Amino acid sequence: MSGWRAxxxxxxRDRMVRQLPREAERVAEMVERATAAGVTPELVAGAEAAPELWRRLTALLKRARLWWLAPDACRMATEAGAERSEFDQVWMPADAGxxxxxxxxxxxxPALVGGLVLRAPxxxxxxxxxVPVDAIAWGRGVDEVEVHLLCKSRRLPWPLLGTPMxxxxxxDARLPLPLVRGLTRTMSAAGITTDNSVYSAATTLQSIWGMIALTGASEAGGVSVVAGEIDL
Known part of the structure; x- marks a missing residue:
């Protein structure tokens, strides 16, 4: 992806919204064929959950407000996130972002979730x-937040998914609020119990929310740009 900029x-976002439903359809058809061929349910369990996950992420991205962090804002957010042990408040700048x-x-x-399986030729x-996380999507529920970690696809030597995006x-994870390290049961957005592999990114995300509250953001082409300069 050339020209990674605000x-x-x-x-x-628009391309993800177009391509994720296609990936959901592709995986659903694959699971249907595998089931018809007699593949045991255990072997397709992960794939069965994927279509619903991609539909959830599509719906979230459609309504998401967009933010972009300048380099200083990225540094401040990651440093502050590393110092957090819990969500000490649940304010978010938007219900979906x-x-x-x-x-x-x-x-x-990837070792925290058993590794990734990539599609070599x-x-x-x-x-x-x-893998560096280049973007984080979130959606707020009644007493939880759904979080998705994403990277630029070019960071991987081969694709993870069958549809280019x-x-x-x-x-991904659904995190109950308040979130406490080591004490929070983490569920994937598809409803599968997982570990705390998204925890560090989630605390950084809360630091980003706090930075937005303190600094505000300038608008540019439908994107809120956060410079990281705190105006007290």
């Missing part, structure tokens, strides 16, 4: 290297 974020930045917002360790390949979803 003014491209609406187009990136997508935030990206000129620098990564977090890092995702001739085979499936396990991938366990840490500019961002690759790496991990």
């Amino acid at each position: 003014e491209r974020l609406p187009a990136v 997508l935030v990206a930045g000129e620098r990564p917002l977090a890092r995702f360790d 001739d085979r499936m390949v396990e991938y366990g290297r840490s 500019p961002l690759t979803p790496l991990q």
Whole structure:
């Protein structure tokens, strides 16, 4: 994805909204064929949950407000997020949002979820290297927040999904509020119990929300740009 910058974020979001439903249909058809062929339910359990997950993310992105962090804002958010042990408040600048930045917002360790399986041209390949998180999407529920970690697809040597799209979803979770490290049961957005692999990114996300409250943002082409300069 050339030209990763604030003014491209609406187009990136729009392409994700178009492509995610196609991926949902592709996976649903694959599961249907596998089931008809007699593949055991255990082998398709993860794939069965994927279509609903992509539909949820599509709906979230459609209504998401867009934010972009300048380099200093990225640095401040990641440093502040690393110092947090819990969500000490639940204010969010919007019920649904997508935030990206000129620098990564977090890092995702695939080993925490058993690794990623990428689609090389001739085979499936396990991938366990840490991946920078370039964007985070969220959607607020009654007493929880749904979080999706995404990276620029070009960061991976081969695709994770079968449908080309500019961002690759790496991990998701539904986090009950308040969130406390080590004490919070984490569920994926598709309803599957998972671990706290999104926790560090979630605390950074809350730091971003706090920064937005303190600094405000300038509007540019439908994107709120956060510079990171705190005006007290």
